[in-house]
Amino acid sequence: MESNVAPSTTTKMNFKNSRSHLSDKIVPIILFLCAALSVLTTIGIVVTLLSETINFFKSVPFMDFLFGTKWSPLIEPKAFGILPLLSGTLLVTVIACIVAIPIGLASAIYLSEYAPKRVRKIVKPILEVLAGVPTIVYGYFALTFVTPLLKSIFPSMGVFNALSAGIVVGIMIIPMVSSLSEDAMSAVPKSLRHGAYALGATRFEVALKIVVPAAFSGIVSSAVLAFSRAIGETMIVAVAAGATPNLTLNPLESIQTMTAYIVQVSLGDTPHGSVEYGTIFAVGMTLFVITFLLNILAQYVARRFREEY
Amino acid sequence: MSTATQAANQTLIHIEQLNLYYGTYHALKNVNLTIPEKAVTAFIGPSGCGKSTLLRTLNRMNDMIDGTRIEGLVSMGGTDIYSSDVDVETLRKKVGMVFQQPNPFPKSIYDNIAYGPRLHGIKSKSQLDEIVEQSLKQAVLWDEVKDYLKRSAFSLSGGQQQRLCIARALAVNPDVLLMDEATSALDPISTLKIEELVQELKNKYTIVMVTHNMQQAARTSDQTVFFLNGEMVEFDQTETLFSNPSDKRTEDYITGRFG
Ligand SMILES: Nc1ncnc2c1ncn2[C@@H]1O[C@H](COP(=O)(O)OP(=O)(O)OP(=O)(O)O)[C@@H](O)[C@H]1O
Ligand SMILES: [Mg+2]
Numbered sequence: 001m002e003s004n005v006a007p008s009t010t011t012k013m014n015f016k017n018s019r020s021h022l023s024d025k026i027v028p029i030i031l032f033l034c035a036a037l038s039v040l041t042t043i044g045i046v047v048t049l050l051s052e053t054i055n056f057f058k059s060v061p062f063m064d065f066l067f068g069t070k071w072s073p074l075i076e077p078k079a080f081g082i083l084p085l086l087s088g089t090l091l092v093t094v095i096a097c098i099v100a101i102p103i104g105l106a107s108a109i110y111l112s113e114y115a116p117k118r119v120r121k122i123v124k125p126i127l128e129v130l131a132g133v134p135t136i137v138y139g140y141f142a143l144t145f146v147t148p149l150l151k152s153i154f155p156s157m158g159v160f161n162a163l164s165a166g167i168v169v170g171i172m173i174i175p176m177v178s179s180l181s182e183d184a185m186s187a188v189p190k191s192l193r194h195g196a197y198a199l200g201a202t203r204f205e206v207a208l209k210i211v212v213p214a215a216f217s218g219i220v221s222s223a224v225l226a227f228s229r230a231i232g233e234t235m236i237v238a239v240a241a242g243a244t245p246n247l248t249l250n251p252l253e254s255i256q257t258m259t260a261y262i263v264q265v266s267l268g269d270t271p272h273g274s275v276e277y278g279t280i281f282a283v284g285m286t287l288f289v290i291t292f293l294l295n296i297l298a299q300y301v302a303r304r305f306r307e308e309y
Numbered sequence: 310m311s312t313a314t315q316a317a318n319q320t321l322i323h324i325e326q327l328n329l330y331y332g333t334y335h336a337l338k339n340v341n342l343t344i345p346e347k348a349v350t351a352f353i354g355p356s357g358c359g360k361s362t363l364l365r366t367l368n369r370m371n372d373m374i375d376g377t378r379i380e381g382l383v384s385m386g387g388t389d390i391y392s393s394d395v396d397v398e399t400l401r402k403k404v405g406m407v408f409q410q411p412n413p414f415p416k417s418i419y420d421n422i423a424y425g426p427r428l429h430g431i432k433s434k435s436q437l438d439e440i441v442e443q444s445l446k447q448a449v450l451w452d453e454v455k456d457y458l459k460r461s462a463f464s465l466s467g468g469q470q471q472r473l474c475i476a477r478a479l480a481v482n483p484d485v486l487l488m489d490e491a492t493s494a495l496d497p498i499s500t501l502k503i504e505e506l507v508q509e510l511k512n513k514y515t516i517v518m519v520t521h522n523m524q525q526a527a528r529t530s531d532q533t534v535f536f537l538n539g540e541m542v543e544f545d546q547t548e549t550l551f552s553n554p555s556d557k558r559t560e561d562y563i564t565g566r567f568g
Binding site: 116117189191192194195196197198199200201202205209210213214 | 368370373375398399400401402405406408410412413414415416424425428429474477478481
């Protein structure tokens, strides 16, 4: 074979490079460094968290931590059972989701299926601004507005309680649920809607039986993300839910969430390196694991329910 | 064979002095047209001349486009379909539509067909089974899919998907079937199958189709309407329009001199 010999032709062409390709060599390096930075930071955080947590479990048995029903790391008699913090966190998170998921979904359906273009153009940016309000503002909104309102319904309720904090955390994450679900619904092709309208479906039937199922994986992801966001929320619960580690499912009582506990200890004068100080890493690790599992769940659900279109 | 019998067909749809505006754009200009029942009427004309727009006035799909304004009369079976006591959903149930791109729902083959009947209140499993089978048979798809009814509609080929969409439209038992370039995304063999299907279906349904394919209009339609710039230029029996057009513009178009 003489495949390497180019047959000669009368028209000559050359393919030599005339521009400098320096940028093509440097740019990827810079981009890689930026990507690497965030990965390294994450690894750093996990490593710190992990080593401090391991240290902590040298003094406190793992089982006592996981299944203990009393949390009193700072005051004698000391107890390191995380269940009260876990129940407090779950209580607030579940209340928040009960508020945020239906309202967020309903407003997403309104925006994507009913609202005229003009309304959507105004409302969407407002929602996004709402998502940017500092959470401390929401915290004081809970304490000074929602709690007194609730107290007129439930007179026995304390100043600090899970219900008020949960509702306001829910209000805070509505824009996120709504915005993400709306994105998922808007991504459903117009042609599917037209197909259903042409069969005599009403707007509501198209929304409920075509758009929501087709956007289901996106909607579920937005709900799970909302759940993670509610679990991790700190300022609102620190301000409005109280600081009483309390193994209860009664939303009218004062409780303490994991995040609020971490704030309490970080701001206090607990000596660094002590077992008491180590608790915040153990609690932080627990939070990290829960959020991590939720993200995996979200990805699984999104894949499991994906309707191809 | 058919010119005489077709001419005898009753008129089902009357369009009189129809004007349609998208905002300020005048898309249909004073269209007058009658469409006979149980026959195939084809709309032809260059791109942008308003064929799809006119087709969509027949099931009021234009209503959903913001800023659309419509004047004139569209009556179907003696009823003005734009009068205020017409229920749009019921109208669309009676006037089915098949689109240019096959648009099956992301559901199983069975659920695609059953979607319309369920919407209109049929719940009984045996009744739905019956409708699914009948509709797929009418769309000449039954033999190809009868063992895979639970499979996703997306597992079908483009041509099969389009016949599925036809079956889906037939499942709600319409009187009229609108087809907007329903074969333009398909290969020649699928196209031929659908053309044959149309010949079958016209015994039971009034069919209005938009096509860019002149041979297709000539092969499958009984009556052809030629549009240009939003105006109806000529409408006649298909044979007459293609062999002996009375308007110079029609002749130019069908002989391929423009468009
Ligand atoms: N939603 C809309 N808003 C504004 N103008 C539109 C809209 N839909 C169609 N038009 C305009 O109306 C005219 C007719 O459009 P139509 O889709 O009916 O043409 P057509 O004959 O079906 O063309 P084609 O053969 O390319 O499908 C075109 O000029 C088009 O730009
Ligand atoms: Mg068109």
